[in-house]
Amino acid sequence: MRRIYVSNTNSRQYRNKPDLSDFFEPKAIAIIGSFRKGFFGGYVVVKSLLKAGYSGRIYPINPAYTATQGLKVYPSIAAVQQDIDLAIIMINAQGVPSIIRECGNKGIRAIILVSDGFAERSNEGARLQNEIVTLSRQLGIRIIGPNTAGIVNTSNGLNPCPYDAGYYRLQQGSIAICSQTGMTNPQAFPFPHLHLGISNICDFGNKCDVDECDVLEYLEGDPRTNVISMYLEGISDSQRFLSISKRVAPKKPILVLKSGITPEGARASASHTGAIAADDRLFQAMCRQAGVIRLESFEEVFEIPKIFATQPLPKGNRLGIITYTGAIAVLALDEGAHYGLIPANLTAETVDLLNGIFPGLGTVPVDIGPMSVVVKNLADLYPQIIEAVILDENVDALLNIMWADHSGLTKEMCLKTYKQLKICHTKPVATWLYGPDTGKVAELAENLEDLRFPVFSDLKTSIKALGLAYKYVQINKESLL
């Protein structure tokens, strides 16, 4: 393979950095902001930390307040006697440099700078951003942001969300989501709806210091994270991204949605986070070389990791499909072909077994639609069918398309089947549900995800998840052998 050399647009001297554990595992946090009750600001950060069960110490800082939510508010950072690991700053941009100096004096080495009005806003903002970068490097301080919605670590209740999301605890899991936008943080995305659990979230914001490479390195060493999903508008240091990704991706899949890939998007990106969009072909070549899998839509940032977080990898491209409806299987096979998935040729044994259950059943797609309105004991037969298909030696992965009927009959059968499926679960299963009642469909999806079988929000994504799992296996053939 030809090696691609991408120019390093942000070569930094500052490499004798501490790691990011002060950000993700702080024992004490200072919050510099307003403690007026509302939906944004220091008040919300404290509220969210308390409700998420953050186990460390919390020091609200503001001379205009004395207490908030049962905690003492300190007039200044210096007024706190104990050590502080992380400061979360959410004041006017102009006031930020002096607060950073106070942080430096206190020995704080990690700052989440929520404040906006920097490089994304104006030339004056860009100048101010440069100033704080220089200052923080002098002081040995790392910064996430500015213009960030911050971070989350589900293992220690660290959810200092600056906007009130209405929920505070996130389910623990192995998916890390990193992003150049607050759109992946709790106030924007309904994480309770993503039933499969998160390890960490990080919004880089303007990426004045901590960037995707730093976070990738942190997540590489984070034992809870198994898959990393990212939204990026630009890469700070292409060479470093390439070398870190090459090392991390074979162990933990890296999925990236990159925007600013058209001239129209790139111009908007420049004003959003001040990113300079790289040529997309170069980025694509870099991903190929690094083994990074590209995503194509915002929703996929949350959906595709589910297959990697919960399912074994497929050993090949032979797809079993069980469905209530032929049309959807046809669409699934069309879509699967884009990823090199082919319909499995069931063994003669499975064909006989299935045709014995119902005439014509023994072929992929295995269409249970016709029998479902005829046989009386579908609830007994269905687990046999799914087991026969998934245990077939000619099947590498399974797409299961289920009708969630309004009466709930299917639900009972489905749960029974998936519980049984867990026993012989050595191949990946993706599920797509449909039905006349959105509430019932959502409920069944949650039930299945509680059993750690991912359910996808649309058909294309269901098949794409299996397709990208297969692609990942192909990319990493040697290291997975």
Next chain:
Amino acid sequence: MRRIYVSNTNSRQYRNKPDLSDFFEPKAIAIIGSFRKGFFGGYVVVKSLLKAGYSGRIYPINPAYTATQGLKVYPSIAAVQQDIDLAIIMINAQGVPSIIRECGNKGIRAIILVSDGFAERSNEGARLQNEIVTLSRQLGIRIIGPNTAGIVNTSNGLNPCPYDAGYYRLQQGSIAICSQTGMTNPQAFPFPHLHLGISNICDFGNKCDVDECDVLEYLEGDPRTNVISMYLEGISDSQRFLSISKRVAPKKPILVLKSGITPEGARASASHTGAIAADDRLFQAMCRQAGVIRLESFEEVFEIPKIFATQPLPKGNRLGIITYTGAIAVLALDEGAHYGLIPANLTAETVDLLNGIFPGLGTVPVDIGPMSVVVKNLADLYPQIIEAVILDENVDALLNIMWADHSGLTKEMCLKTYKQLKICHTKPVATWLYGPDTGKVAELAENLEDLRFPVFSDLKTSIKALGLAYKYVQINKESLL
């Protein structure tokens, strides 16, 4: 443009047909099936018709029953004294020919054949299908199906759904959905969730007789239908499809999702409805010539028509974007570029007005994120902002990206704004909502769709809807002038 001639694989002699009004506007329906209480069959058809408020007469037919749901069950079709316009047949395939003869004797000229086990099942089934086609032509009977979930007409309560969907009345609207699968019928898709209303639904099933061309011609003359969305596995008569589409599409947009476009999908399609997949390039050329817009996913069959059903067409490709978040606008512009949409250059007047409201606001994407956490009177300013953008002479269409916050504050502002928007509503508006609470997002979406502003389920589809509306305008430039 080069004309494409596609071979006519299904040239029929039988053209002295009645139109489809007996199917969609029957005054009396016979239902031949089982009336055992359950989730499928004649019992459900009667239940659904009664609950949907069907205004015509209903004649259940089965010698084994005397009454169902307050209606007399007749032992045979001949036992009914009054005229019957439509028969819905759901008995074993083998018994179908003799029932068709009875229908013929009674003067019935329209049959919905729900029964399966025909060409989609086996060679024997294909032989039987040929037999009933010959028979029905001799008798002057038209057939929808076999292997169909039937039809819906919302104007007369005609919802003879053979599976119990749990709801029966569908909101009236101008979107017709026609499909070679029951996946677009009420038991599979949650129509109450599609808040914008339907005129007709038709599942062609195996298309042994009535096909997409017949239904297109019916919908052409149906004053309630303004947009036609289709799922097809094959085209019965390419020449006829081309000529009808060319005539209908400039008046009523025709959207088509075609499956079986890969060898894998095509093989599965052959066993699903017995369709022979045409070469996709030929189909694509035919669509281009006919002005038919192709869809790419199953969900789009329901989503894309919403923009055509409710919004004025865009006069050009200059896209205004208002957003709470820069990242999503960048992704939207990337996506819009695929459809030739470009970010609008706001007039100097609008720029001044917006920058007067908040510094830096006066550029597309109009990012209200930074001001939203600073200003106190966003609810007053937001309607001004959206009005300024949509009235700008340099803006042809608007994508509005709204954060549905968990407190509901945004909802109030949003509803107020959209009510005002209706007054100056001469350009298409697509909306995408996001937020931390899926229930609140869904509720706000319903509220906006009640005001006839479509809300799309994901970002890509929001922008694609506007993109395809622009494409439609380009295709039909001459006739729309």
